[in-house]
Ligand code: SF4
Ligand code: NI
């Protein structure tokens with residue numbers, strides 16, 4: 001069979017299965033039964049993007065079949081073959097959707113605590129929130145690419161080598177088929193947080209990663225549903241995905257491969273096939289699969305040499321260290337632990353000097369089999385002619401990420417609330433405290449090379465040193481910074497910054513970052529932007545010299561409008577910084593929270609990405625989020641960072657924080673302290689958070705209103721919001 005006939009045969013198999021399943025579900029469940037993937041605002045996302053049609057019930061699956069058939073017109077040319085690939089993708093999505101009609105959780109890994117120990121270990125469909133959570137990592141190239149592994153490698157070790165290689169390089173790896181069992185056999189840690197995602201055993205489940213790519217286009221690109229060419233262009237140019245097929249292919253796999261190629265994703269196979277140059281590649285040598293794939297997709301990986309016995313990769317950032325796997329622990333209320341980055345004179349430190357003062361984790365004083373607990377002080381001294389005191393906090397906050405990158409290390413908190421855990425496995429591989437120094441040294445030098453010419457790390461583990469140096473060195477620096485931060489307001493600075501980082505995914509989105517309004521992703525503060533400008537002068541953060549405001553209340557500046565218009569290529573011409581009703585700032589899609597108006601309460605509800613349930617406005621985070629994003633302005637809806645909830649500038653044009661009437665409890669607990677402080681300073685109201693409703697009190701509109709009235713919530717007495 002030639003390549004085209006292979007594709008047509010594979011596609012015919014999808015068609016047969018889809019037709020049978022649709023006929024069965026129509027007969028058994030009736031046409032009115034809803035069809036839905038959980039946690040998405042885009043119905044059957046692939047079919048929606050390709051055709052513009054939202055399929056919502058069993059009856060409409062018949063329409064979906066007809067739409068897929070429009071792509072079937074076998075002929076002896078490549079485009080006809082690729083169209084058969086598109087049809088296969090749509091049919092696979094129909095097949096998967098039917099599975100969700102019969103069982104709300106067809107992929108049981110969704111309910112499992114730990115994928116690696118569960119006997120049902122597949123995740124299938126990813127909700128919008130997970131797709132959005134990849135946003136920042138993708139734009140910063142922290143996730144440099146997406147690998148899709150299909151089939152079964154000749155042996156588990158071969159598979160493990162490939163997966164570990166991708167994981168070490170920070171890629172997001174999706175798995176379909178027996179490769180999942182092979183990964184588990186080899187103890188590869190899996191999960192969305194660990195960037196190794198087992199989708200399912202049947203080839204149809206591959207549609208769930210196609211759906212992720214397509215939703216990136218819908219969410220971040222604001223690409224119109226139905227404009228398939230635009231979606232293909234988006235995925236080809238911006239989603240750095242590729243496919244590796246192991247253990248030989250069959251016709252269905254190749255038909256799915258045709259769908260991938262149509263989206264711009266190259267594929268490798270290990271059994272001979274007629275190659276399509278740069279797109280379908282025969283690579284029988286498993287040691288070369290990774291290199292071939294990265295090259296085919298144009299992915300370049302930056303490597304940093306680090307003296308460390310375990311892997312250090314952003315892919316391990318989300319790894320948790322539980323009690324039973326823990327070897328050592330620092331901080332976390334059991335022992336004091338702090339971390340400090342401080343700048344000193346070049347002459348005062350020695351580059352790459354790493355010292356551990358006090359007992360290490362293998363010290364003889366520790367009883368075998370008991371968790372090692374030590375006080376900890378991590379002092380990172382940096383020096384450089386372009387280093388500024390303002391950058392210290394930017395560098396210090398990176399400690400959290402750098403230590404989490406260590407395979408077998410978990411870091412939580414910051415400053416003197418730092419909390420570190422190390423696994424037995426890491427200890428067994430030879431990880432010791434000096435390696436914390438090695439990792440911090442290498443990463444600081446690497447990421448901040450323009451300002452850090454020398455870096456020295458000292459780790460203290462004796463109680464008296466940890467206490468003394470906290471008082472002498474750390475505390476005074478923290479205090480000084482807090483005073484500086486408090487004085488840092490939108491009014492007190494001369495310039496704001498643009499952030500264009502998300503333009504690689506949301507081409508017309510521009511964030512304006514100010515001292516009182518950090519980027520909506522929560523990852524870029526005004527100080528971060530300022531430091532990035534220094535590190536990368538032509539990079540994503542450029543100063544916008546404020547000048548005088550056109551309107552102080554709404555927060556309109558001519559300079560800001562110009563910067564937004566230029567950088568959005570004219571897509572957005574004016575934004576306000578302090579209003580959510582008049583020309584609100586646009587969103588890319590990776591925002592931490594979204595707010596929307598609840599008219600009857602004369603206020604707004606706020607929901608964070610992690611909260612999956614519905615809100616008093618009758619929409620979930622995902623549904624609210626789909627109203628905005630992709631660099632589009634939608635008055636009344638605004639994406640923002642968590643930290644904005646402690647800012648006096650939060651929608652100050654409409655009355656500010658006092659307008660908040662509802663938010664999920666977890667978010668409220670997280671922001672309460674800062675929010676209460678800001679509200680008190682502005683209005684004198686004490687403990688404002690207690691007046692804000694949450695899901696443990698009420699979600700339904702009338703009950704929410706009753707609660708607000710009982711509490712005398714200030715929003716009820718304010719001017720009408722709209
Ligand atoms: Fe993206 Fe805005 Fe965050 Fe920059 S500040 S990374 S543009 S969300
Ligand atoms: Ni880690």
Ligand code: NI
Nearest residue numbers: 502588589590
């Ligand atoms: Ni973004």
